[in-house]
Amino acid sequence: MSTETGRSAAALIDFAASALRAVGVGDEHARTTADSLVDADARGTHSHGLMRLPFYIAAIEEGGINPTPRLRWVSERAAAGVLEADGALGQVAMATAVDGVAARAEEFGVGAVCVQGSTHYGAGAYWTDRLASRGLLSFLTSTTGPVVAPYGGSEKVLGTDPLTLSAPGADGHPLTADLATSSGAYGKILAARNEGRPIPADWAVDAQGRPTTDPSEALAGSLTAFGGHKGSAVAVLLEAFAASLSHGAYSHEIRSIWNSPRSRMNTAHTVIALDAEAFTGRRHTEEKVARLRDTIRGAGAAPVLAPGDPEQDRKESAASGVVLPGSTVEALQLLAERLDVPWPAGSR
Ligand SMILES: NC(=O)c1ccc[n+]([C@@H]2O[C@H](COP(=O)([O-])OP(=O)(O)OC[C@H]3O[C@@H](n4cnc5c(N)ncnc54)[C@H](O)[C@@H]3O)[C@@H](O)[C@H]2O)c1
Numbered sequence: 427m428s429t430e431t432g433r434s435a436a437a438l439i440d441f442a443a444s445a446l447r448a449v450g451v452g453d454e455h456a457r458t459t460a461d462s463l464v465d466a467d468a469r470g471t472h473s474h475g476l477m478r479l480p481f482y483i484a485a486i487e488e489g490g491i492n493p494t495p496r497l498r499w500v501s502e503r504a505a506a507g508v509l510e511a512d513g514a515l516g517q518v519a520m521a522t523a524v525d526g527v528a529a530r531a532e533e534f535g536v537g538a539v540c541v542q543g544s545t546h547y548g549a550g551a552y553w554t555d556r557l558a559s560r561g562l563l564s565f566l567t568s569t570t571g572p573v574v575a576p577y578g579g580s581e582k583v584l585g586t587d588p589l590t591l592s593a594p595g596a597d598g599h600p601l602t603a604d605l606a607t608s609s610g611a612y613g614k615i616l617a618a619r620n621e622g623r624p625i626p627a628d629w630a631v632d633a634q635g636r637p638t639t640d641p642s643e644a645l646a647g648s649l650t651a652f653g654g655h656k657g658s659a660v661a662v663l664l665e666a667f668a669a670s671l672s673h674g675a676y677s678h679e680i681r682s683i684w685n686s687p688r689s690r691m692n693t694a695h696t697v698i699a700l701d702a703e704a705f706t707g708r709r710h711t712e713e714k715v716a717r718l719r720d721t722i723r724g725a726g727a728a729p730v731l732a733p734g735d736p737e738q739d740r741k742e743s744a745a746s747g748v749v750l751p752g753s754t755v756e757a758l759q760l761l762a763e764r765l766d767v768p769w770p771a772g773s774r
Pocket residue numbers: 471473474546547548549550551568569570586587588589590602603604605606607610611612614730731732733734735736737
């Protein structure tokens with residue numbers, strides 16, 4: 427992968443926030459969104475990092491994303507709530523949803539929030555790790571644009587339906603599984619196309635239903651769900667968990683901003699949180715989670731990675747500078763020029 431030199435996370439956040447402010451996003455919303463994107467790059471999840479910023483900006487300019495949304499709770503009962511996001515950036519919606527679900531979980535032991543009228547929240551771990559830092563175990567999913575055919579089918583009716591599960595660990599590092607339920611994340615296929623790289627042969631089929639390693643053919647065809655029929659079954663249920671409890675859309679009802687920046691996606695998200703304090707206590711849960719992680723790490727002759735370890739390791743390395751893929755740097759430089767926003771120089 428071609429890369430540029432590292433830049434400080436703070437400088438990249440300032441850049442992304444300035445770009446968002448330049449198209450009418452308020453300062454707090456701009457910084458929330460910028461922070462989530464740069465955090466994804468720091469974790470090495472470039473598919474959900476600043477690569478997405480030009481798409482968000484285009485959608486704001488074309489009307490697909492509302493830069494000045496009025497978020498409101500349209501239904502609230504005890505531990506449950508439905509949040510109307512009014513076409514907001516997904517990060518703006520999730521910031522409110524995460525605070526809302528944490529408050530409910532801390533009061534009732536469990537909290538559940540469904541979001542409708544949203545867009546794209548970036549990498550799921552950014553949100554669930556926030557909940558883990560409050561001693562909460564969590565589940566998060568979302569609908570997306572339709573890009574995946576169900577097992578045995580040829581029509582793209584499923585999304586990449588992310589699944590994020592996180593549990594707090596004793597040393598402040600959660601155990602986090604954060605994945606697209608497509609064999610490869612859509613953003614990774616976009617990144618492969620931008621960088622002229624092939625994709626693995628089992629990630630997608632072309633428009634004629636034949637397996638392909640060409641990312642452009644994959645984007646014109648359909649992606650496969652991970653894990654054959656089992657992954658496809660999980661993805662179908664994630665659609666139901668994400669969208670059937672609110673007026674948000676199923677993936678097959680969505681026209682995504684990636685291809686159609688004017689469309690209001692009406693994406694649906696669901697986040698559920700469990701407060702360890704309401705069960706056997708935070709300390710007990712965190713120690714037990716850490717014990718599980720240590721067991722996994724020690725389960726081979728060579729060190730084994732626990733879920734979340736690769737991203738955590740990369741984030742620690744990125745403390746000296748966040749390295750972006752070359753194709754993302756090129757796209758951001760063009761954006762900076764167009765919006766007349768200063769692009770930060772490389773730091774080494
Ligand atoms: N917002 C959206 O609509 C949306 C949609 C789809 C995906 N996403 C995001 O895309 C991102 C990337 O998803 P992905 O499927 O490409 O993730 P991935 O395949 O890179 O990683 C999936 C999980 O496997 C773990 N893992 C990776 N290598 C490992 C190893 N060697 N040993 C043990 N565990 C390992 C990771 O820690 C991670 O939890 C996620 O952040 C997800 O939330 C978002």
